[in-house]
Amino acid sequence: QVQLVQSGPEVKKPGASVKVSCKASGYTFTSHGFSWVRQAPGQGLEWMGYIGVYNGNTMYAPKFQDKVTLTTDTSTTTAYMEMRGLTSDDTAVYYCARWWHGGDYWGQGTLVTVSS
């Protein structure tokens, strides 16, 4: 069965970077891309960007264009989201989602806390 397993919670200081992983299994990794979505505490869902695994094409929401890098590693069937210049506003749960028309399978979420 399809599974997306994300890396564990992170605590970072302002200005630091974080890299969240999303290990995929149960399907052909190159057949679907990934979207990344975040959710601040008590808030709604915010789409951050998308990466196509087959061709590496990326799309980013404008506010994340210069802050986030999405990558994949086909040898380990893992997707990554790296965010730089963290501020307290980046405290949120970060989700990866396999993209098929919409996000049809999701990781469990990774809590990133930014605090001095």
Place this chain on the structure above:
Amino acid sequence: DIQMTQSPSSLSASVGDRVTITCRASQTITTYLNWYQQKPGKAPKLLIYAASSLLSEVPSRFSGSGSGTDFTLTISSLQPEDFATYYCQQSFTSPYTFGQGTKLEI
């Protein structure tokens, strides 16, 4: 960016009720509209894609309709497990924006 506006923001209902949630896009998105259900502490779950296509494992009491800028999610007979927050999302053009959510409460 395309703005997605859901109404209502919250809704009180009872088991067995018929419920409709509306999502409006700030410009046409044809039928590139997805609906998700999210329960507290859990990842969202895709219910409907392309405005009206139900995922195979989703109960048939859920249905979606609409095209262009106006869309609806209908739950024909609420079950206890349906109390959750629902989000629409457009996938017509990047960024794939979400609505603000509709919290469905008892």
